[in-house]
Amino acid sequence: MEPPKFKINKKIPRGPPSPPAPLMHSPTRKTSVKxxxxxxxxxxxxxxxxxxxxxxxxxxxxxxxxxxxQQNHINEKFAKLAEALYIADRKAREAVEMRAQLEKKMAQKEKEKKEEHLRAMAQKAREERAGIRLPGSAKNDESRERDQLRLERQKDRARDRNLARNADSRKNKVLRDRDISEQIALGLPAITRKTGDTQYDQRLLNTTAGMDTGFGDDEEYNVYDKPWRGNSSLAQHIYRPSANIDKDVYGDDLEKIAKTNRFVPNKEFSGTDRDPKTSGRSGPVQFEKHQQEEDPFGLDQFLTQAKHASKRSQPQQQDRDKRRRKD
Structure with a gap:
């Protein structure tokens, strides 16, 4: 159980590494601009x-x-489209040129046809002038006569239509004898006689000079101060109907209708005179001007009474003053 008496973890330095791999370098050279x-x-x-x-x-x-x-790639169909458009344009130009030539030929043929027709007409006219009668001239004469008759009848029908359109209707018959000339508009009588004298307005010579010719006070109202052309025959020309104007409409009953008094009472009123000889009127209705009073409000009378009253009151006032002085 005793630990070892020698070291087993002693560190030893490493040995040298392996030599590096050799690098093969090419010789240095200058780089180009590209x-x-x-x-x-x-x-x-x-x-x-x-x-x-x-x-x-x-x-x-x-x-x-x-x-x-990037590299742009163009589709091949663009080239095909351009080629097709070029071919179509060329064919269209050829068709237009062919059509123009055909129209030119047709116009030339039409021109030659007209010239041939004119030449034939001239030849026919020369032969007719020379007296040479063609075999088919009889038929041409008959057709020409038929055309002439047809044209005359057409003119007659057109004339009848114009007459029917312009026929006098009842309105035209009523207004036929009505004078709507400039003379009536200006208030002048109808002139029936013609003289060699110079025509001028007589009213220019019958007026007086000065302010009385047309000027006046603004407060005056003298429009109807005298009859309208009392000495003139204008009223007879306007209000006198022409004879037989309605005879086409009423026929023989016109005189009977004119003599019939429809709006006359059976029994006359007292104070009336309906004798047609005395009560007949040959002109327009004439109005009499109302005589206006000089003092409609009575101002002059009022002022006169006031003056008289003031004159009477003066002696009474003097008597009163004398009495006061005496007192």
Missing amino acids: EQKEWKIPPCISNWKNAKGYTIPLDKRLAADGRGL
Whole structure:
């Protein structure tokens, strides 16, 4: 049970390691510019951030993007599409050119046909002028006569339609003899006789000069101070109907209707005179101007009474003053 008297864990230094493996180096040589560019790594440039605010050239930005390292592959169908479009364009041009040539030929044929027709018509006219009768001229004469008759009947039908359209209706018959010329609009009578004298307005010579020609006080109301053209025959021209204007409508009963008094009472009122000889009116209704009083409110009478009252009160006031002085 006694421990050993010698050391068994004594540390001994290690021996030398194994020799290193030999490295075979090639002789040093200078790098070319191409190799330097290939070994050059572009800086990392962000497309979103530029905290320093540097101005970065586009080539550096594209180099950092790595687009130059990618190989773009174009699909073969693009070439097929371009070739198909080229062929379609060429065929369309050929079709358009062919169509233009065909239209040109058709126009040329039409022109030749018209020239041939004109030439035949000229030859026919020369033969007719020379007196040569063609075998088919009889049929042509008959067709020409039929066309002439057809044209005449067509003109007759058109004339009948125009007459029916422009026929005087009842309204036209009523307004046929109505004078709506400029003379009526200006208040002038209808002039039936024509003279060689110069026509001018007689009203220009019958007016007086001065302020009485048309100017007046604003307070005056003298519109109807005299009859409207009392000495003129304008009323007879306007209100006198022409004879036989309604004869086409009523026929023989027109005189009977005109003589019938429909709105006349059976028994006359006292104080009325319905004799057509005396009560007949040959013109428009004439109104009489109302005679306006000079003093409608009685102001003049009131002022006169006030003056008389003041004159009577003056001697009474003097008597009162004398009595007061005596007292």
